[in-house]
Amino acid sequence: MHAQAEESRRRNAALRDMADAVEAATGQARSADGSVTVTAASSGAITKVALTDRALEVTPATLAAELTTVIAAAQRAALGAAAQVAAGSLGEEHPLVADLEAQRARFASDAPPFGYGA
Numbered sequence: 001m002h003a004q005a006e007e008s009r010r011r012n013a014a015l016r017d018m019a020d021a022v023e024a025a026t027g028q029a030r031s032a033d034g035s036v037t038v039t040a041a042s043s044g045a046i047t048k049v050a051l052t053d054r055a056l057e058v059t060p061a062t063l064a065a066e067l068t069t070v071i072a073a074a075q076r077a078a079l080g081a082a083a084q085v086a087a088g089s090l091g092e093e094h095p096l097v098a099d100l101e102a103q104r105a106r107f108a109s110d111a112p113p114f115g116y117g118a
Contacts (some may be wrong), residue, residue, distance in 0.1 A: 018089040022100075025085055027077025029070045031055075036066050040074035042082035042100075072107045079104035 025042040035055035039048040055063060083100035090096060 014089065018085065021085045022082045022096075025078055025082035027074050027079070027081055029073030029077055031066050031070050036063075036070045038067070038070045038074040040071065040078040042078045044075050044078075046071060046074070076104050076107040079107070 022042060026039055026047065027042075028037065028039045030037045033054065035052045037048075037050040038046060041047050049067070055066070058066070079100050083097050083104065086094065086100060087097045
């Protein structure tokens with residue numbers, strides 16, 4: 001009985017560690033010309049935006065479009081990193097991995113991510 005309890009504690013600790021690693025996963029993307037760099041958390045939150053002087057030489061509409069594209073790419077990368085962490089712990093076929101991959105795919109489509117937008 002003691003061995004079963006210890007094994008259960010070990011598995012619970014491993015799951016907590018995996019959940020923390022999924023939550024801590026980040027992704028980064030850069031525009032083709034390197035003028036815009038964005039880092040995103042697996043939650044979709046943008047944690048860092050860096051612009052070079054070159055980014056400020058374009059029109060506001062062009063910069064806005066580039067930011068939107070790079071943000072979505074960073075969010076895709078973060079969700080991909082989170083899915084890899086989950087797959088490493090739970091297996092490729094686990095529902096959490098499928099959910100993370102589905103969220104990631106939404107950033108590649110016209111559908112608004114995380115239920116935002118109209």
